[in-house]
Amino acid sequence: MTISVPADVLSRLKAVLGEGGWSQDPDRLAPKLLEWRDRWKGTTPFLALPRTTADVSAIVGICHEAGVPITTQGGNTGLVGGQIPQGEILLSTERLSTIRDVDAFDDVIVAEAGVTLAAVHEAALQVRRRFPMGLASEGTATIGGIVSTNAGGTAVLRYGNTRDLVLGIEAVLPNGEIWNGLKRLRKDNTGYDLKQLFIGGEGTLGVVTAASLKLFPILASRATAVAAVESPEVAIQLLVRAKEEAGGAVEAFELMGRRGVEFVLKNIPNQRDPLHRSYPWYVLIEIASGEPGAAGAAMERLLGKALEDSLILDAAIAQSEAQAKAFWSVRENxxxxxxxxxxxxxxxxSVPVSQVAKFIAQATAAMEAFAPGCRITAFGHVGDGNIHYDVIRPDGGDDAAHSAKRNEGSRIVHDIAAAMGGSISAEHGLGSMKTEEARRYKSPVEVAALSAIRQSLDPKRIMNPRVFF
Amino acid sequence: MTISVPADVLSRLKAVLGEGGWSQDPDRLAPKLLEWRDRWKGTTPFLALPRTTADVSAIVGICHEAGVPITTQGGNTGLVGGQIPQGEILLSTERLSTIRDVDAFDDVIVAEAGVTLAAVHEAALQVRRRFPMGLASEGTATIGGIVSTNAGGTAVLRYGNTRDLVLGIEAVLPNGEIWNGLKRLRKDNTGYDLKQLFIGGEGTLGVVTAASLKLFPILASRATAVAAVESPEVAIQLLVRAKEEAGGAVEAFELMGRRGVEFVLKNIPNQRDPLHRSYPWYVLIEIASGEPGAAGAAMERLLGKALEDSLILDAAIAQSEAQAKAFWSVRENxxxxxxxxxxxxxxxxSVPVSQVAKFIAQATAAMEAFAPGCRITAFGHVGDGNIHYDVIRPDGGDDAAHSAKRNEGSRIVHDIAAAMGGSISAEHGLGSMKTEEARRYKSPVEVAALSAIRQSLDPKRIMNPRVFF
Structure with a gap:
C-alpha cells in the first residue's frame, strides 16, 4: 500500500524539521523498514527525525490537518510489525535521546522516548538506584517503545510490567497538541489516569515523547539457581513454595524444557548444560533481598526442603556471578x-498461573496431532503465567510447508489459551500481526468500547492506522 | 436539584429488582444520603439494590434508554461527595456481596463490588495469603468503591495503589452492557487496558460489579518503630536511607507532627505518647521481610546508624504486637x-517526595499569614509524597468564621502543591467537591482528552453526572 502525501505537506514537514531532521534516502530508510526477524518489510514516503517534543508536535499537527497517517518507531525491536510503516510517514524517536533528570530522592528518572533501556539502567546506577526491567533487547529497545508496548521482561514477577513502572508521560496527541503528563507523583487521583491509555497503546493515540520512571534500591543479596523438575505442574508447585518461602523476594521464575536447552547447547557457542545430568524440565529461580545474605539463605531453604520432599530432582545454586550469567545465558538463548x-x-x-501445566499438556497434544513430528519448545515467565510456546517444523522437514500451516496451527494454540481465560499476546502486543486475531477473542462489548475511545482521541485515525480496532 | 424520573421508568426498575431489591422508604435511604463527616447531604427518588450483575445491567439499561442519571454507592466512606446523589437514582452495591473465588495458586481473589475490604483480608488469610491494602475504613469500604476511587492507604509505598492490585474487573457500561474483563492474568497486551479507566473513574463510566485482586505471601518478619526527627526534611533523608538499607522491604513510612500527636493524646482515650519525651516530628516505620528475623535486623541497623549520625533524636522499636498497634493507633487517630x-x-x-519538606514549610508560612493563629497538622504517607495537610481554626476561635475562609485558604495550599508538580487530590479523588478545583490545575489539553473519553463511553452523561469533566 502506498499512501500519497501531498507535496506541500512534505515541504512543510521538511521546513519544520530542518537539515538532518528528515530523510528520503533509501539507504537511510532501509534498516527502519525491516523488522529484525525479517518477517515484516515496510514502505514509507518520508522519515521524520524530530529532535524535540515541539518538533513532534509540529509534524503531527501538519499530518493531522492534512489527514496523513503516521507510524512511530523506537528501537525497531517489536515482534508484531507495529513499528513498520506500510506507506505511512515514519516518525523515528531516535533523536529524542536526552535523559532529562535522574533523582535518588524521588526515585525517578525522566527519559525521552529515544533513550535506550540500557542507558536508563546505567543512569540509574550512577545514583545508586536500579531500573529493574530486563529485556534481551535492552541495548536497542527505547523508552518510547517500551512504554507504548507495555513491555514485560524477566523481572515482572516482582516489579510488574512497564505499566507498573511509569509515573508520568509526555505525549503529542493525534491533533498535534502536547500533553505534559510528566509527573513524578506516586499518588494522583484527579480524573481518569490518561497515561494508562498510552501505555500499551502501541502508538495509536499519539507519540509518547518522554516518560518518568520509578527507580528502586539496589538489593544487598541475590541468589540464582537452576532446579530440575519432572513436569510443568511440579514447577508451579515449586513457584508457590518459592513465593511463600522468600516472601516478595522472588525476582524471576523461568521455565525451560529439555528440548529448548538442547537446542541452545547445540546451536549457540560456549553454553553449558546447567546440571550434570539431563532432566525433562528446568526452572531458573532468582531471589534478591535488601538484607545481606538473606537471598542465599532463602534459596537454600527452598531448594533443601524441595529436595527432601522429592519435589525437585536436582538443583544448583550459582556460586559466582559468572555461573549465574551462564544459567541466564541458557534461558536467554x-x-x-x-x-x-x-x-x-x-x-x-499467558494463562492463569494455575493453568500453565494444563495449557502445555493440551497444546502439545493438539500440536502433535495437527503437525506430526513437530518439535515444541515451551519456555518463559511461568511465574507470570506467560509461556513462549513455539512449534518448530519436524527435524529435516520443509520450512515452507510448516509455515503454510502457521495460521491454522496458531489458531488451535490460541483457542486453548483463550478457553482458560488466557491472552494471545501476553507481552508482545498486537501490532499489525495480531489485531485481527485478537478481535476473535474479545467480546464485541470490549471491542466497541476500545474503538470508541480511539475514535474520541484520533477521529481521523492517523496514528498507526494498521494497529488495533 | 431534583431530577424527575418518569413513573414508567420507576415501575420498570421495581419490576426488574423485585421484592427487597429497591426502596423509597426515607428511613432506609437516610444513612445512604449522608456522608460520614456530615459535609454532604443528598436526595434521591429511588434506591436500587441489585443482587446480581444482570440486575445492574437491567437497571442501567432502563436508565440509559430513558436518560435518567444514576449515582453508584459502595460503603459510603468517600470523602469528596462522589457517592452522594443529588437527585439521581441511587444504585447501592450492598447486595453484590459474594466472594466468587480465592486461589492461592493464582494468588487472586475475585470479589463482588459490595464485599468489604475487611472481608477480603479475611478470605485471603484463609488461604495463607495477604491482601496488603490497609485503610482506616476497611470494615465498611467496599471493593467497588476502592476500585472506583483507586484507593491508597498505608501500604502504597511497597504495594502501590489499588490500580497496582487489580488484575481484572467486571463492569456494566453506561449503555447497560456487561463487560466481562474479570481476567486473572499478570500479563495481557491486547489493546488499551480498559480496566484502567474504571479504576479511579469514580463511577462515571459505569458500575464496577466485581474485581479480581492480587494476593501476596504472608511475610515471616515484621518490625514497627517510631523515630523522632527535627524536621520533615530530615524525615525524607531517613526515608531514603530506609529504602536503601531495607531494599524493597519498607512497607510504611508515615509522618506526624507533634501537634497532631498531642491532639490524639488529648482527645482520644487510651493513647500513649510514642516516646518518653516530646519531639517536633515523628515517623512511623514498618519493615517486613520474607526472611525470618530480617525485618528486625534491618530496622535495628537503620535506626542504629541514624542515631550515630544524629539524623534521628530518639526511637523505639515495638517489642510486641500490642506496642506496634499502639504506635499505629496514634497515626490512625x-x-x-x-x-x-x-x-x-x-x-x-501529594508532591514529589523531594519536595515534601519545602511544601510543608511554604504552606505553613502562607497559612500563618492568611489565617493568623490557625493550628496546622501535617501527617500522612510521606513515603509516597502524600501529606494530609489540615488547617484547624485558632484555639477558641469561631468555626463558622474559619469555614467561611475555607475555599480561599485551600486555594493557596493547592497552588503551592501544584507549583511543585503536585496533586490536589492524592488519594481521595475529585467527587463533587474537587472537580471544579481540579479543572483549574489541569491543562485544557488534558481536560479535553478526558472529556472526549467520557463522552465516547457515556454520551448521555448518565453515570455520576456531577463528577469529573
Missing part, C-alpha cells in the same frame, strides 16, 4: 537457539 | 484526634 532448527510458529500466550 | 478542635480545612495533596 532459548529463542536464538531454536532459530537454526527451521520454521517456527511462535506464541506469546 | 490523627484525623479523629483533631475533630474536637473545631472547623478544619483538610487537604489531601
Amino acid at each position: 532459548q529463542s536464538p537457539g531454536q532459530k537454526p532448527e527451521g520454521a517456527t510458529w511462535k506464541h506469546d500466550i | 490523627q484525623s479523629p484526634g483533631q475533630k474536637p478542635e473545631g472547623a478544619t480545612w483538610k487537604h489531601d495533596i
Whole structure:
C-alpha cells in the first residue's frame, strides 16, 4: 500500500524539521523498514527525525490537518510489525535521546522516548538506584517503545510490567497538541489516569515523547539457581513454595524444557548444560533481598526442603556471578537457539498461573496431532503465567510447508489459551500481526468500547492506522 | 436539584429488582444520603439494590434508554461527595456481596463490588495469603468503591495503589452492557487496558460489579518503630536511607507532627505518647521481610546508624504486637484526634517526595499569614509524597468564621502543591467537591482528552453526572 502525501505537506514537514531532521534516502530508510526477524518489510514516503517534543508536535499537527497517517518507531525491536510503516510517514524517536533528570530522592528518572533501556539502567546506577526491567533487547529497545508496548521482561514477577513502572508521560496527541503528563507523583487521583491509555497503546493515540520512571534500591543479596523438575505442574508447585518461602523476594521464575536447552547447547557457542545430568524440565529461580545474605539463605531453604520432599530432582545454586550469567545465558538463548532448527510458529500466550501445566499438556497434544513430528519448545515467565510456546517444523522437514500451516496451527494454540481465560499476546502486543486475531477473542462489548475511545482521541485515525480496532 | 424520573421508568426498575431489591422508604435511604463527616447531604427518588450483575445491567439499561442519571454507592466512606446523589437514582452495591473465588495458586481473589475490604483480608488469610491494602475504613469500604476511587492507604509505598492490585474487573457500561474483563492474568497486551479507566473513574463510566485482586505471601518478619526527627526534611533523608538499607522491604513510612500527636493524646482515650519525651516530628516505620528475623535486623541497623549520625533524636522499636498497634493507633487517630478542635480545612495533596519538606514549610508560612493563629497538622504517607495537610481554626476561635475562609485558604495550599508538580487530590479523588478545583490545575489539553473519553463511553452523561469533566 502506498499512501500519497501531498507535496506541500512534505515541504512543510521538511521546513519544520530542518537539515538532518528528515530523510528520503533509501539507504537511510532501509534498516527502519525491516523488522529484525525479517518477517515484516515496510514502505514509507518520508522519515521524520524530530529532535524535540515541539518538533513532534509540529509534524503531527501538519499530518493531522492534512489527514496523513503516521507510524512511530523506537528501537525497531517489536515482534508484531507495529513499528513498520506500510506507506505511512515514519516518525523515528531516535533523536529524542536526552535523559532529562535522574533523582535518588524521588526515585525517578525522566527519559525521552529515544533513550535506550540500557542507558536508563546505567543512569540509574550512577545514583545508586536500579531500573529493574530486563529485556534481551535492552541495548536497542527505547523508552518510547517500551512504554507504548507495555513491555514485560524477566523481572515482572516482582516489579510488574512497564505499566507498573511509569509515573508520568509526555505525549503529542493525534491533533498535534502536547500533553505534559510528566509527573513524578506516586499518588494522583484527579480524573481518569490518561497515561494508562498510552501505555500499551502501541502508538495509536499519539507519540509518547518522554516518560518518568520509578527507580528502586539496589538489593544487598541475590541468589540464582537452576532446579530440575519432572513436569510443568511440579514447577508451579515449586513457584508457590518459592513465593511463600522468600516472601516478595522472588525476582524471576523461568521455565525451560529439555528440548529448548538442547537446542541452545547445540546451536549457540560456549553454553553449558546447567546440571550434570539431563532432566525433562528446568526452572531458573532468582531471589534478591535488601538484607545481606538473606537471598542465599532463602534459596537454600527452598531448594533443601524441595529436595527432601522429592519435589525437585536436582538443583544448583550459582556460586559466582559468572555461573549465574551462564544459567541466564541458557534461558536467554532459548529463542536464538531454536532459530537454526527451521520454521517456527511462535506464541506469546499467558494463562492463569494455575493453568500453565494444563495449557502445555493440551497444546502439545493438539500440536502433535495437527503437525506430526513437530518439535515444541515451551519456555518463559511461568511465574507470570506467560509461556513462549513455539512449534518448530519436524527435524529435516520443509520450512515452507510448516509455515503454510502457521495460521491454522496458531489458531488451535490460541483457542486453548483463550478457553482458560488466557491472552494471545501476553507481552508482545498486537501490532499489525495480531489485531485481527485478537478481535476473535474479545467480546464485541470490549471491542466497541476500545474503538470508541480511539475514535474520541484520533477521529481521523492517523496514528498507526494498521494497529488495533 | 431534583431530577424527575418518569413513573414508567420507576415501575420498570421495581419490576426488574423485585421484592427487597429497591426502596423509597426515607428511613432506609437516610444513612445512604449522608456522608460520614456530615459535609454532604443528598436526595434521591429511588434506591436500587441489585443482587446480581444482570440486575445492574437491567437497571442501567432502563436508565440509559430513558436518560435518567444514576449515582453508584459502595460503603459510603468517600470523602469528596462522589457517592452522594443529588437527585439521581441511587444504585447501592450492598447486595453484590459474594466472594466468587480465592486461589492461592493464582494468588487472586475475585470479589463482588459490595464485599468489604475487611472481608477480603479475611478470605485471603484463609488461604495463607495477604491482601496488603490497609485503610482506616476497611470494615465498611467496599471493593467497588476502592476500585472506583483507586484507593491508597498505608501500604502504597511497597504495594502501590489499588490500580497496582487489580488484575481484572467486571463492569456494566453506561449503555447497560456487561463487560466481562474479570481476567486473572499478570500479563495481557491486547489493546488499551480498559480496566484502567474504571479504576479511579469514580463511577462515571459505569458500575464496577466485581474485581479480581492480587494476593501476596504472608511475610515471616515484621518490625514497627517510631523515630523522632527535627524536621520533615530530615524525615525524607531517613526515608531514603530506609529504602536503601531495607531494599524493597519498607512497607510504611508515615509522618506526624507533634501537634497532631498531642491532639490524639488529648482527645482520644487510651493513647500513649510514642516516646518518653516530646519531639517536633515523628515517623512511623514498618519493615517486613520474607526472611525470618530480617525485618528486625534491618530496622535495628537503620535506626542504629541514624542515631550515630544524629539524623534521628530518639526511637523505639515495638517489642510486641500490642506496642506496634499502639504506635499505629496514634497515626490512625490523627484525623479523629483533631475533630474536637473545631472547623478544619483538610487537604489531601501529594508532591514529589523531594519536595515534601519545602511544601510543608511554604504552606505553613502562607497559612500563618492568611489565617493568623490557625493550628496546622501535617501527617500522612510521606513515603509516597502524600501529606494530609489540615488547617484547624485558632484555639477558641469561631468555626463558622474559619469555614467561611475555607475555599480561599485551600486555594493557596493547592497552588503551592501544584507549583511543585503536585496533586490536589492524592488519594481521595475529585467527587463533587474537587472537580471544579481540579479543572483549574489541569491543562485544557488534558481536560479535553478526558472529556472526549467520557463522552465516547457515556454520551448521555448518565453515570455520576456531577463528577469529573
